[in-house]
Amino acid sequence: MLRDLAFALAPGSFTCLIGPSGCGKTTTLRIILGLDREFDGTIVTSPPDLRFAAVFQEPRLLPWRTVEQNVRLALPPENQIPAETPPLDQLFAVLGLETLLGRYPGELSLGLARRVALARAFAVMPDILLLDEPFVSLDEHTADRLRAHLVDLWQARATTVLMVTHNVREAARLADRLLLVNGRPARLVGDIAVPIPRPERDGPALRTFLAALTRDHPATVLA
C-alpha cells in the first residue's frame, strides 16, 4: 500500500499529510502510533521515549464515562505527570468545556465530542500529536473554531504535530509544511513549505499559494 515513504519531523513543527482518499495517510499514522505492525521500516524518535497523543477521525470517547473522566483517564498515573502540566481547568476553559464536564458523550454533538477528544490529546502534554482528519463532517463554522483552538494549543505547548487531511486549504492555513502522498503504491510526491506568515493566511497570498500547488500537483490536490 505504501512504498519508500520516509520523512522527518522537526520538533515543534506543524506538518500536514495530504493526499486523496485511500492512499494510505491513515495507515501511516497508525504505523507511527504502533497500531499497525505489518510493515518494513523503522520509526525513530529522538529521544526514544516520547509521549504520543492522537485525535482520531471518530472522537473515540468512552461512552460510559463523563467528559471530565474521559480526559483524566488519558493522563498518566499521578506520579508520572510532568511538573509543568497546567491544571486541566484552564484547558477545559480554552475549549469551552467548563459547563459540560459532567455530561456523557451520548449527550454531545459531534463538534463537542471532537473538542473533548482534542482536550484529551492536549491534556497529556504530548511530545508528538497525530491527528487524522479531525474536522471532517463538521460545519465550517465549528470546524474553524476548532482549527483556531488547535493552533492556539499547539503554539502554547510546542508539540510536534502531524495532521492528516484531504482539505488542502485547511492544511495550508494550519501547517508550516505539507507532505503530499499519492500513487499506487503511495509514495511521497511533494514536500512543500508554506511560506506565508500565519497572520496573512486568510488573504490573497493563500489563494496564490494554493493555485500554484494545484498547478504543480493536480493529481494529489484535486482528488
Added chain:
Amino acid sequence: MPLRLLSILGFLLLWSAAAALAARPEVPGPLDVLAFLAGEAASGELFYHLTITLARVAAAFLIAMFIGTAIGVLMGQNRTLNRVLDPWIILMINIPALVVIVLCYIWIGLTEAAAITAVALNKIPNVVVTLREGARALDLKLQEMARVFRFSRARLLRHVILPQLFPFIAAAGRSGLALIWKIVLVVELLGRSNGVGFQIHLYFQLFDVAAILGYALAFVCIMLLIEFVVVQPLETHLNRWRPGAAARAA
C-alpha cells in the same frame, strides 16, 4: 399500576374459587397457604431453609459467573483457545442437568461441595457462550485509543473492557440466576437434607400441597425481592450514561 394489582387480585380470587369448588385437601386455597407459611415462619423453619438455599444459590452463582466470564472472554479473544474448548462447551451445554447432578454426587460424594459444583457446572457453559459473544463485540477503536494513551492493564480492564462486557454479564447473570435456583432445588431434593428443595420433597411425600406452594411462593418472593432491590437499581446506575436513560428512569 392499578391494572397489575387488579390482575393479581383477580388471580387470587380465581384460586380461592377453584379451591372451594374442589373441596379436597390437595387443592388448598390462598389462605391455607398463608396459614402454613405463618406457622413455618414462627417455628423458624422457613427462615432456616430459605437461608440455606439462598446461600447455595449465591455460591453457585458467583463461581459460575467468575469462571464462565474468564473462560468466555478468553475464548472470544483467542481463536486457538476457542477451537480447542468449543467442543467441550457444546458437550456441556447439552448434557442434561440431572445427569450432571447425579454424576457429581456419585463421583464427589453426597456433599455440599458436590451440590454446588453440580449447579455451577450446569451454568458455566451458558455464561461462557454469552461472554464469548461479548468479547467478540468489543470495540477495537476504544482499545486502540487506550493503547495510544498508554492505559495500564487495570485501567483498560476497568474503564474500557468491563463496561462493554456489562450487558453480556447482565444477560448471563439474569438467566443464570433464574436457572441456578431451579437447579439448586433439584440438587437439594436429590442429595441434601435441608433447603427449600428438601422441604418440597418432604411435603411431596406427605402430599401437603399447601406446604409445597408455601415454600415455592416464599422462594419466588425472595427472588423477586433480589430483582427489585438489588438487580434493577444496579442496572439503572450502570446504564446511566446511555442516551434516554433519564427518560427511562422517569
